[in-house]
Amino acid sequence: MKTISIKEQLKSYFLFAALILSLVFTTVNVNAQTKTAAPQIKNVVLVHGAFADGSGWQGLYQILTKKGYNVTIVQNPLSSLADDVAATNLALDKQDGPTILVGHSWGGTVITEAGNHPKVAALVYVAALQPDNGENSIQWLQTAPPAPENGVLAPDDKGIAYYDKAKFHAGFAGDLSKEQADFMYASQGAFHAQGFGTPITKAAWRDKPSYGIVATEDKSITPDIQRAMYKRSNTKITEIKGSHVVFISQPEAVSKVIIAASKKL
Template identity: 75%
Template sequence: MKTPTLKNRIKIGLLSLALTFAAVLGFTISSQAQAVKNVVLVHGAFADGSGYKALYNELTKKGYNVTVVQNPLSSLEDDVKAVTIALDKQDGPAVLVGHSWGGTVITEAGNNPKVAALVYIAALQPDKGETSVQWLQTAPPAPENGVLAPDDKGIVYYDKAKFHAGFCADISKEDADFMYASQGAFYAKGFGTPITNAAWKTKPAYGIVATEDKSINPDIERAMYKRSNTIITEIKGSHVVFISQPKAVAAVIIKAAENASVKK
């Protein structure tokens, strides 16, 4: 058997190097961003998951698999547990979306490895060691705001007489009445529980400012999002902008999904 010449050895070496490079390149391409098609929606206080119907419709007709979490609203820990159960059932990466108090919940629950991105809808966004109530106290409430003091069971309610104007002014009275009737009982201790690990520090975050919000001062939303380098979109709407402007809100969620980079 002939010994390969120097020229042939060089050719063989270059071919081996090319094959190795191709294999590495192929691995890199196959391990790049996996499409994110799951969306998990987390509601806030004075509401339940039924308010997400219009947003659900917008997302599902675009091909997204949407899960609506029903928060117990009994504590931050209980709500995080409910979200974690929903995330663990996803068949791949997900965009985690929170409205209002739900923003605090996704800030903690968003550390789940299934979470590819976070979307805050007129939502609270505390940092580690901070509470929701700290942020709520940084700007004066609107006159329409109807959040009442906790009752003897520690449950916070929204004044029924102010609910439409203060919570959801840009939807019909009939829909506002249904929202009021279907809301969960929110325990005030959640507002006073500090975050232990803020997911927005390690996950891409998108924030929607509802410019006509009377329940959370829009300046509070802007300040939180600016502090965390969240990508901000301002949409004209009440605190329930996801009901009154579902297409605009869906567009932000879809942008988060399309931009998310998740390794296979």
């Protein structure tokens, strides 16, 4: 039998110990990375509200796409809650994985229903309505007196509601220029008022993480209504100084909330 010297035995021992330590540290590092580097959701679908169209999302779209997000903007027909949900679901069907669904104003009601889509990972409400099962939008709009600047008019003989042109700038987009507000007024969709009275059948925020932005200078959906809805649903709240169209006037601040939702912070 070959005799192994003490020196050779020690050398083998230290090589073995070094190998074991290397494997231990590699395992620790992999586990640490797994815990700290949660996968980031790259798909974002944006849903506009009443008295608006998808063009208002342009600034937010540019910020998010520059950060690597795949952004899709829904053009709601605004003919009914069911039709708007169908348009949103069509956009969600085309996503290649988990998606953050964002709704502004009436769009909040839309994402509350459409958010049940299996690809929706989280919901972001931007100065938005957030009804519960069996509730409709008008119930919440009536829980506080409207601001004097609010210019939502009664439906016409076709059942379509418009925003008073004389009040649109102050009531809808008070922190934008008059030129921007004039363009928004000219490009708004025809909103069929029946949508406000249609109840939610299944509120997605009951099952999925939700983030809510309160626009503190909002004259169309008063901030107290926003706070009450978000508090009731345990939505993570961020307050941003801005008008009802805070996503246009403060796109960087709004983008941070969407990015946080995508990282599941």
